[in-house]
Amino acid sequence: xxxxxxxxxxxxxxxxxxxxxxxxxxxxxxxxxxxxxxxxxxxxxxxxxxxxxxxxxxxxxxxxxxxxxxxxxxxxxxxxxxxxxxxxxxxxxxxxxxxxxxxxxxxxxxxxxxxxxxxxxxxxxxxxxxxxxxxxxxxxxxxxxxxxxxxx
Numbered sequence: 001x002x003x004x005x006x007x008x009x010x011x012x013x014x015x016x017x018x019x020x021x022x023x024x025x026x027x028x029x030x031x032x033x034x035x036x037x038x039x040x041x042x043x044x045x046x047x048x049x050x051x052x053x054x055x056x057x058x059x060x061x062x063x064x065x066x067x068x069x070x071x072x073x074x075x076x077x078x079x080x081x082x083x084x085x086x087x088x089x090x091x092x093x094x095x096x097x098x099x100x101x102x103x104x105x106x107x108x109x110x111x112x113x114x115x116x117x118x119x120x121x122x123x124x125x126x127x128x129x130x131x132x133x134x135x136x137x138x139x140x141x142x143x144x145x146x147x148x149x150x151x152x
Contacts, residue, residue, distance in 0.1 A: 040064055040076075043076045043078075043093060044061055044064065044078060046093065046104065046106075046121045047061055047076075047078055047080075047091050047093050047106055047121075048061040049121070050093075050106040050118055050119050050120075050121050051080070051091065051106065051108075051118060053119065054118045054119050055118075057083065058082060058083055058084060059080050059081070059082060059083065059089075059091075060080060060081045060083055061078050061079075061080050061091065062078065062079040062080060062081060063078065063079050064076065064077065064078055064079075065077040065078060065079060065090060065151065067150060067151060069149075069150050069151075074094060074095045075092060075093065075094040075095075075150060076092070076093050076094075077090055077091070077092050077150075077151050078090065078091045078092075078093075079091075080108065087110070087111070088111070089108050089109060089110050089111075090108070090109045090151055091106060091107070091108050091109075091118075092106070092107045092108075092109060092147050092150070092151060093105070093106050093107075093121060094107065094143055094147070094150075096120070096139055096140065096143060097139055098120075098139070103120045103121070103122055103123065104120065104121040104122060105117065105119070105120055105121070105140070105143065106118045106119055106120075106121055107143065107144070107147055109147060109148065109151060113148040115143075115144040115145075115147050115148065117140050117143075117144065
């Protein structure tokens, strides 16, 4: 017994499947695009908080910079201004591996590409003094060497 395939039923099923697939894809794309603004706003606030904790009333975080590098998924860059001398810097927040897992580290870069580590963004409580003692670790030195190439 051969079953005959009805082209009408095949195309109806195909259109239903394609419509559901297009709707789910559109919903996913909308959620990604709409959350990008809040993601950038929260990262900017995190950088501002770290800079304020390390050096109060010194830094002003301004616009986000575009990073044309494959590491853009794990790093973000912002223009910052030193309120005391008016010089422009860049602040980079990047995922740094620590003993307690990956943590976002904040670095500042001046116009001569001198990179300075400012601190960890999510570091609070008893762990803070322990990790801040390791500011001269090999992982921090690695990112200090890599950041000028990332933000070019």
